[in-house]
Amino acid sequence: MPSLSELQRGFAAGTIFDDAAAIAQLGIVSAGIDPASRIAIYRNNVLGNYRKALAATYPVTRRLVGAAFFDGAVEAFVRAYPSRHGDVNHYGGDLPRFLATYGPAHALVYLPDIARLEWAIDQANIAADAAPLDLAALATVAADAWGDLRFRLHPSTGLIESPYPILHIWRANQPGAGDETIDLGEGGDQLLVRRTAQGVTIERLDAGDYALLAGLSAGATLSDASRRAQILDPAFDLSATLQRHVASQAIVAFCAATSTARRTQP
Amino acid sequence: MATLPSVAGIGLRAPHVARVQADRPQLGWLEVHSENYFVDGGSALAALEALRTVYPISLHGVGLSLGSADALDGAHLKQLRQLAERIEPALISEHLCWGRIDGRHLNDLLPLPFTPEALALCCERIDAVQNALGRRVLVENISSYLRFESDVMTEWDFVASVVERTGCGLLFDVNNVYVNATNHGFDPHAYLEAMPGPAIAEIHLAGFDARGPCLIDTHNARVAPPVWALYRAAIERFGEKPTLIEWDADLPELEVLLDEAAIAQSILEEAHAVAL
Numbered sequence: 001m002p003s004l005s006e007l008q009r010g011f012a013a014g015t016i017f018d019d020a021a022a023i024a025q026l027g028i029v030s031a032g033i034d035p036a037s038r039i040a041i042y043r044n045n046v047l048g049n050y051r052k053a054l055a056a057t058y059p060v061t062r063r064l065v066g067a068a069f070f071d072g073a074v075e076a077f078v079r080a081y082p083s084r085h086g087d088v089n090h091y092g093g094d095l096p097r098f099l100a101t102y103g104p105a106h107a108l109v110y111l112p113d114i115a116r117l118e119w120a121i122d123q124a125n126i127a128a129d130a131a132p133l134d135l136a137a138l139a140t141v142a143a144d145a146w147g148d149l150r151f152r153l154h155p156s157t158g159l160i161e162s163p164y165p166i167l168h169i170w171r172a173n174q175p176g177a178g179d180e181t182i183d184l185g186e187g188g189d190q191l192l193v194r195r196t197a198q199g200v201t202i203e204r205l206d207a208g209d210y211a212l213l214a215g216l217s218a219g220a221t222l223s224d225a226s227r228r229a230q231i232l233d234p235a236f237d238l239s240a241t242l243q244r245h246v247a248s249q250a251i252v253a254f255c256a257a258t259s260t261a262r263r264t265q266p
Numbered sequence: 267m268a269t270l271p272s273v274a275g276i277g278l279r280a281p282h283v284a285r286v287q288a289d290r291p292q293l294g295w296l297e298v299h300s301e302n303y304f305v306d307g308g309s310a311l312a313a314l315e316a317l318r319t320v321y322p323i324s325l326h327g328v329g330l331s332l333g334s335a336d337a338l339d340g341a342h343l344k345q346l347r348q349l350a351e352r353i354e355p356a357l358i359s360e361h362l363c364w365g366r367i368d369g370r371h372l373n374d375l376l377p378l379p380f381t382p383e384a385l386a387l388c389c390e391r392i393d394a395v396q397n398a399l400g401r402r403v404l405v406e407n408i409s410s411y412l413r414f415e416s417d418v419m420t421e422w423d424f425v426a427s428v429v430e431r432t433g434c435g436l437l438f439d440v441n442n443v444y445v446n447a448t449n450h451g452f453d454p455h456a457y458l459e460a461m462p463g464p465a466i467a468e469i470h471l472a473g474f475d476a477r478g479p480c481l482i483d484t485h486n487a488r489v490a491p492p493v494w495a496l497y498r499a500a501i502e503r504f505g506e507k508p509t510l511i512e513w514d515a516d517l518p519e520l521e522v523l524l525d526e527a528a529i530a531q532s533i534l535e536e537a538h539a540v541a542l
Contacts, residue, residue, distance in 0.1 A: 001416045004383050005335035008367040011376065027415035031451070033479050038412040041480060046374045052515075053373075082370035086329025086342045087301035091373065128306030155306065195308065 001027065014039045015046050016079060050078050053088045057122045058095060060173045061115045064108065073102060089126075093119055110169060110184065113162035117170055117202070120158030120193040124200045127156035130252040138254060145256075147223030151216045152253040156195035159214050163188040167204055194250055208233030209241055213250070270295050270322050270356045270468065272506035273534060274527040277326070277513060282520045283313050290320060291524055295356065297324040297510050303353070304345045314353060322356040324468065324510070325349065326437075329371065332391045332405065333364035333378045343398050350399060357468060357508075359404035359437045360395070362388060362428060377410040380417040380424040385431075392432040404467050405429070406437035409445040409474075409483030421446065422460035429465045436462065438507075439470035440497045441489065445481040454496055463504040471497060471530060472512040486515035488526060497530070501537045509534065 002010065002025060013022035020036065028035035051074050055062050062070040081094045096115035099105050133151075141149065160166070165186045172180045190210035192203045205213070208229040215225025222242075229236045245251045273294030278286060286296070296317060305311055317323070330342055350358060363375040378384045388405075396403055407425050419427075429436050438461060447454035471494075473487025489497075489511070501507065511526040 003335075004333075004379070004381070004387060005367070007379060007414070007416075008335050008364055008376075012367050012370060012372060015372065016370075029413040029415055031413070035412070037479070041411040041478070041482065042374065042376065045482075046372050049373055083373055084369065084371065086331055086339055086365065086371055086373070087304050088329075088373040089302060090304070091371075126305035126308045126310070129308070156308075199309075 011039070011042075015043045018043070047075055047078065049088055050074055050083075050091065054092050054095065057092050058115055058118045059175075060118055060170050061095075061099075061111060063173045064111060064114065064169075065105065069104070073099065073105065076102065093123075095119070110162065110164035110166060113160070113164055113166045114169060116162075117160050117166055117191065117193065120160055121200050121202070124156040124158060124193050124195045127154075127195060130154050130249070132249050133246050133252050133254065135246070141256075147221060147226075149222050149254045149256060150219060151222060151251045152255075153213065153217050154194050154250055154252050156193075156200075157213075157217065157250060158191075158193035159210065159217060160191045160193060161188070161210065161214075162191075165189060167191055167202060170202070192250065196249070206233060208236030212236075212238070212241055213245070216251070270324060270508040272508050274509050274511065274530040275321075275324070276511045276523045276527050278317070279514065279517055280310065281517055282523070283310070283317075285520045287313060287316065289520075291520070293321065293524070293527060295322040295324060295508065297326050297512075300325040300327040300346055300349055300358070301329050303349050304342075318353050318355075323353055324357040324359065324508075325353065325355040326406075327358070327360040328375065329365060329373065330360045330395065331365040331371070332360055332362065332395070333384060333388050334366040335364075335387070336366050336369065338391055338394055339366065343395065347399055357404055357435075358399060358401065359406055359435075359468065361408050362405045362425060363408045375408045377408065377412060377414075378424075379414040380419045380421060382418070385419075385424060385427055388428055389431045392428065392434050396432070396434065402433065402435055404435035404437040406439050406470065407442050407446075408439070409442040409449075409481075411449060411480045411482070413450055420452075420460075421450075422457040426460050426462055429462050434465075435467040436465045437468045437470060438466045438500065438504075439472075440500055441470065441472045441474060441493050442483060444490070444493045444496050445474050445483050449480045455499065458496070458500055458503060461504070466504050466507055469497070469500065469507045469509045470512055471509060471526070472514075484515055485512050488522070489529070494529070494533070498533055501533060505541070506534050506537055 010022040010026050013019040023035055023039050028038055051071050054074050077098045083091045096112045099115055100112040105111050164184055167189045168182055190205045192205050211229040211232050212225050215228050226238045271294045275293050275295035278296045278298050303311055303314055361375050365372050365376055443454050443457045471489045472485045473489055475482040475484040509530045511523050513523055
């Protein structure tokens with residue numbers, strides 16, 4: 001008789017990997033239905049749960065490839081990237097990475113970036129809430145010291161960059177959208193995804209703006225992040241950009257660089 | 267902390283949240299899947315925090331994997347504890363099953379062999395969960411589509427032993443008893459008779475799919491007539507219990523769930539009248 005861990009390991013091999021030898025070792029009572037058919041019921045249920053969960057997270061990705069292709073990709077994905085959460089809602093963040101190496105999707109060069117956008121939207125929905133930036137506290141910092149500050153973006157923020165027009169593709173594949181031909185050469189996107197009081201929004205940013213937020217998001221000081229923005233966009237207006245993102249609550253907090261450094265020391 | 271009244275409630279799913287918030291239908295309580303609220307913020311959590319001021323809430327877990335040979339998932343348990351602190355539910359329940367091995371979750375409710383090893387493991391885990399949460403939890407009997415040759419006891423003896431050894435409550439799923447009785451060829455009343463009535467703190471009812479060689483517990487249909495009959499027998503035997511209508515797939519309009527809940531409520535009221 002298999003031990004409990006052997007039994008569960010064999011059950012997982014039978015359901016996820018269709019491993020006939022593992023199923024034979026499980027000691028399943030036939031009683032009119034052979035063991036492989038009984039495990040197949042579980043395989044259908046398990047894969048069905050994943051198909052349903054990932055279809056809810058990646059509706060545009062699914063629409064772009066069709067249901068049958070998507071279901072096949074999900075099955076291969078589940079085998080390659082085990083779920084690490086007891087909550088199926090947290091599963092699927094690696095799908096963009098998987099799609100980038102998934103042979104059958106090779107021709108759809110923009111697909112992994114569409115999937116990254118959809119994951120960012122999904123995560124924005126469930127990220128923590130945050131209070132607006134404390135302007136009174138910011139006013140107590142001398143203006144010439146602002147460059148050393150590190151600003152924190154709203155926890156729901158996702159920054160997605162692609163050489164393909166992914167926002168155009170995403171919008172053209174919303175429910176009810178008509179058929180449209182999109183030129184992949186029309187230019188790439190740098191997108192800000194975040195949750196506002198109105199729900200999740202997607203905004204197209206220009207190069208300097210994107211560089212500033214990407215820098216701040218990675219923990220750079222304001223002066224380091226804005227220097228990078230100015231290199232990419234000589235007309236970059238730091239003051240106006242900062243003001244806009246604070247007002248819209250894309251930026252929600254700040255701290256002095258030195259205190260951050262102290263806190264992150266082991 | 268509210269307690270669940272011995273009346274009918276429904277499992278609240280995302281597509282019905284706005285309607286329930288707006289209409290506040292007359293329901294004794296609501297149950298949600300704990301894991302759907304393992305989030306840091308957002309509108310779903312805000313809606314549940316609003317609804318908890320209107321209805322008693324039951325947190326029903328689907329992913330703690332009490333019967334896994336893997337160690338208990340401490341991060342999952344911590345999230346459950348934090349959610350419980352936030353929502354202050356009347357009840358917390360989980361399933362008597364496994365779902366994780368070698369770090370891989372299968373995100374499903376998988377069947378255990380009814381062996382002393384599995385029994386001891388489940389009891390140890392339930393003790394740990396009850397200690398971590400500082401309260402009694404309920405465990406639910408699941409549907410299954412196979413049995414193992416290694417079984418040395420019946421499912422009902424396994425379930426009753428878990429309750430007796432750990433002092434946990436029982437979430438008695440009448441539909442699952444019927445499904446398993448059909449799939450494995452036993453008398454559902456034998457199951458009923460083995461259950462510790464006072465430990466039953468909640469009953470689940472749902473619909474199944476009968477198209478294949480096995481009944482599948484799909485939660486996508488109305489409660490079947492023989493399950494209603496078994497439910498009546500359970501209420502006659504155990505007394506009135508908080509009763510939940512579960513519907514997870516092919517979700518219909520809210521009215522259909524409310525209608526099913528009204529049927530359960532009428533059975534509970536008949537039993538109440540007889541008891542008086």
